[in-house]
Amino acid sequence: MKEENLREEIGELKGEKGALLLAHNYQSPQVQEIADFLGDSLDLSRKARDSDAQLICFCGVRFMAESAKILSPGKTVLLPRKEALCEMAAMVNLPELRALKVKHPQAVVVSYVNTTAEVKAESDVCCTSANAVKVVQNLKEDEVIFLPDRNLASWVSRFTSKKIIPWDGYCYVHERFTSEDVKEARRLHPQSVVIVHPECRPEVVDLADRVESTGGMVRLAQEVQAEEFIIGTEEGLIERLRRENPGKRFYSVGPARMCRGMKYIRLEDVYLSLKEERFKVELPQTIIEGARKALDRMLEYG
Ligand code: 13P
Ligand code: SF4
Numbered sequence: 001m002k003e004e005n006l007r008e009e010i011g012e013l014k015g016e017k018g019a020l021l022l023a024h025n026y027q028s029p030q031v032q033e034i035a036d037f038l039g040d041s042l043d044l045s046r047k048a049r050d051s052d053a054q055l056i057c058f059c060g061v062r063f064m065a066e067s068a069k070i071l072s073p074g075k076t077v078l079l080p081r082k083e084a085l086c087e088m089a090a091m092v093n094l095p096e097l098r099a100l101k102v103k104h105p106q107a108v109v110v111s112y113v114n115t116t117a118e119v120k121a122e123s124d125v126c127c128t129s130a131n132a133v134k135v136v137q138n139l140k141e142d143e144v145i146f147l148p149d150r151n152l153a154s155w156v157s158r159f160t161s162k163k164i165i166p167w168d169g170y171c172y173v174h175e176r177f178t179s180e181d182v183k184e185a186r187r188l189h190p191q192s193v194v195i196v197h198p199e200c201r202p203e204v205v206d207l208a209d210r211v212e213s214t215g216g217m218v219r220l221a222q223e224v225q226a227e228e229f230i231i232g233t234e235e236g237l238i239e240r241l242r243r244e245n246p247g248k249r250f251y252s253v254g255p256a257r258m259c260r261g262m263k264y265i266r267l268e269d270v271y272l273s274l275k276e277e278r279f280k281v282e283l284p285q286t287i288i289e290g291a292r293k294a295l296d297r298m299l300e301y302g
Contacts, residue, residue, distance in 0.1 A: 003267060006271050009271050009275075010267065013275055014057075018053055020037070020048075020053035021057050021270070022039075022048060022056060022058050023035035023038050023060065024041070024064060025038060025039065027236055027265060028266070029236075030267050034267070039215050040213045041064055041114075041130070042131060043130075043215050045067045045068060045071055045128075045295070045299075049071040049299075053075070055075070055076050055078070056076070056077045056078065057078045057274055060084070061084045061259075062089070062116075062281075063116065065078070067120075070117060070283065071292070071295055073292075076277065078273045081264040083264045084264045087171070087260075088112075088114050088172075088199075089148070090116075091168075092116070092167060092169065094118060097109075097122055097167075100145055100167075101122075101145065104165055107144060108124045108143070108145070109144075109147070110123065110127055110135060110139070110145065111125075111127070111148075111294060112126070112147065113128050113298075114148065114149065115147065115148060120295065121286070121287045121290030121291045121294070122290070124294060124297070125139070125294050125298055129214075130212075130216060136156050136162060137160055142162050143163045144162050144165065147166070147167035147169065148167045149166075149167075149170060149171065149199055150169060151171075151199050151200060152199055155202075173234050173257045173258070174233065174234075174257075175199075176254070177204050177257070178204065178254065179207055181204075181253045182194060182196075182208070182232070185251055185252075185253050186207075186230065188251075191228050192226065192229055193220075194208045194209045194253070195208060195209065195229060195232070197211070197213070197214065197217075197233040198212075198213075199233075200232050200253075214233060214234075214237045226248070227247070227248050227249060228249045229250050230250075232252075232253035234257055234259045235256040236262060236263075238252055
């Protein structure tokens, strides 16, 4: 089917079924353009929870669709492609997490939302890149097991005296940005404001003007008067910034980087997902209940 026909069919199916189409900022421009709402992990989980729609088609990676299901277990949540996975979320395994909890019995477990539902259910509280600092600052405990991202853990540790025990995970997309890339981008575009994601390495974060979630980057690019920005995150977000701010220029820190998991979903997958109501996110009740506590605590703190 042609792209314009697919867009039309998707619009009709959405109307017929009263479905809500959510998309993360890293989705392809074609998917971003048909979404009812486009945002970062925190915005999207709130939208999924607060919407009256009983059918949610989630264009993102699995952990995001799972979070929507956990927060709204009565709703049907669809993930258009089974392969849409976050490689960082796959870096935590339950036996090692349980062993770490035994080793640090006083520690509270803070899980970045980029984790599986099973890991969330083993955690005390979740966080996203938008609220990680606030969540950790609000904890009464002095010791924190933080997983899976060692770079986000390092960013959070700059704002607290609590002892942070990081998991040794990382995002392969953000890990590739180097401090040399930032220096070179600044040399080429000296008037730019540099905004990077907290999943970047600490030495990259050190050189940035601002550190923001993808949603924070969208808001900042609109607010700040500058004309040029150097952005340290996945290319889908940079494409959004260019589309929404035609008078401003956006450059990537180093070569544009792509998240494989985010790019599986094409318009055709969204169409089939809505038409056949596939692929439904299903989770065991006990996992939903455990993970829900950690996500609710995050929404309360953050
Ligand atoms: P945001 O919540 O900032 O959109 O980040 C999600 C993510 O997966 C970053 O790699
Ligand atoms: Fe996961 Fe990295 Fe992709 Fe974000 S960019 S979804 S952290 S693999």
